[in-house]
Amino acid sequence: MESYTANYRRQLPTDLMKIVRETTEFALINRYFKKLTNSREDVVLGIGDDAALLEVPDDMSLAVSMDTLVSGIHFFEQVAPESLGHKALAVNLSDLAAMGADPAWVTLSLTLPEVDETWVYEFCRGFAGLANQYGVQLIGGDTTRGPLSISVQVHGFVPQHLAMRRGGARVGDDIYVTGTLGDAAFALKQLKQSKSPSALAPLERLERPQPRVEAGLALRHLAHSAIDLSDGLLADLGHILSLSGVGATLQLETIPLSAEVASAMGLHRDWSLIVAGGDDYELCVTLPASDREEVAEIASGLGLFITRIGQIEKQQGLRCRDSNGDHWSPAHLGCDHFSS
Numbered sequence: 001m002e003s004y005t006a007n008y009r010r011q012l013p014t015d016l017m018k019i020v021r022e023t024t025e026f027a028l029i030n031r032y033f034k035k036l037t038n039s040r041e042d043v044v045l046g047i048g049d050d051a052a053l054l055e056v057p058d059d060m061s062l063a064v065s066m067d068t069l070v071s072g073i074h075f076f077e078q079v080a081p082e083s084l085g086h087k088a089l090a091v092n093l094s095d096l097a098a099m100g101a102d103p104a105w106v107t108l109s110l111t112l113p114e115v116d117e118t119w120v121y122e123f124c125r126g127f128a129g130l131a132n133q134y135g136v137q138l139i140g141g142d143t144t145r146g147p148l149s150i151s152v153q154v155h156g157f158v159p160q161h162l163a164m165r166r167g168g169a170r171v172g173d174d175i176y177v178t179g180t181l182g183d184a185a186f187a188l189k190q191l192k193q194s195k196s197p198s199a200l201a202p203l204e205r206l207e208r209p210q211p212r213v214e215a216g217l218a219l220r221h222l223a224h225s226a227i228d229l230s231d232g233l234l235a236d237l238g239h240i241l242s243l244s245g246v247g248a249t250l251q252l253e254t255i256p257l258s259a260e261v262a263s264a265m266g267l268h269r270d271w272s273l274i275v276a277g278g279d280d281y282e283l284c285v286t287l288p289a290s291d292r293e294e295v296a297e298i299a300s301g302l303g304l305f306i307t308r309i310g311q312i313e314k315q316q317g318l319r320c321r322d323s324n325g326d327h328w329s330p331a332h333l334g335c336d337h338f339s340s
């Protein structure tokens with residue numbers, strides 16, 4: 001039989017490791033997360049207890065959304081941690097924008113293979129920069145060890161009757177997108193071909209997307225339906241169509257492109273990359289044709305393209321037409337993590 005001491009000795013390193021690990025976990029929380037973002041008055045109790053205590057305004061619905069970024073799937077392991085901190089929050093704020101919600105609080109679950117304080121510092125810098133831009137307070141989270149992955153949950157407020165749902169599109173609605181499409185997919189394609197990106201703007205769109213929060217807040221008064229574009233226009237608009245029980249036709253040549261993507265593609269537009277590439281984090285909104293002038297005013301007020309790209313129709317399905325009016329269909333629809 002093994003002696004008690006031998007058994008004890010064998011266990012010691014693991015137990016000590018655990019203590020060290022726990023100390024580091026709390027040190028990390030205190031050093032980096034506790035005061036990372038500016039305080040809000042509606043946070044009664046933030047980081048440091050078993051749960052946060054929060055006050056939702058009486059006349060508002062609480063909009064809640066969560067997204068996970070996994071190393072090797074959603075980002076390259078070598079990506080700058082500052083960009084990753086920004087993007088982890090940005091993709092979540094994009095979901096709130098698509099509901100027309102005003103962001104308020106965020107929780108952060110970090111799984112780290114090791115404690116690299118420089119990495120954590122830089123990650124926090126990117127995260128806090130965007131959080132403070134929108135007055136979002138970090139109110140809790142979890143910190144564990146394992147393969148690098150980041151889960152973020154955001155909370156925002158929206159008057160119930162103004163929330164933009166996916167299922168509200170009506171026959172005759174115009175279809176709009178904000179910003180330009182295809183930049184992130186274009187940058188990703190260049191990175192995968194291990195070409196250094198020829199233009200920096202598309203790479204910036206891939207690594208540091210800007211959530212369209214202001215556009216969501218402005219458009220919620222007009223929109224019948226909305227979604228944010230994370231998996232590609234065709235796949236995401238497809239969700240609006242199926243939930244609304246309608247179809248649509250898109251005019252491909254009206255889809256707004258950045259100068260960089262337009263010039264890199266020349267006359268032979270790679271429509272698959274533009275409408276199925278993903279990672280755009282723009283909004284796609286449907287609203288009545290009678291509101292075109294108001295949309296133009298919102299767009300010029302925000303200094304953001306909000307471009308009409310098609311129309312909702314009774315005939316089910318999604319049809320794309322090129323500049324000759326010819327039918328075009330993609331090789332694949334967009335990103336789906338479980339498709340074969």
Ligand code: ADP
Nearest residue numbers: 029033047048049050108109110140141142143
């Ligand atoms: P518990 O063991 O009760 O789950 P934790 O030790 O996980 O508590 O967390 C202590 C406090 O620190 C909690 O308020 C929690 O929300 C917060 N926290 C932990 N990790 C993070 C993080 N990555 N970001 C923000 N807050 C965090």
Ligand code: MG
Nearest residue numbers: 141142143144
């Ligand atoms: Mg915990």
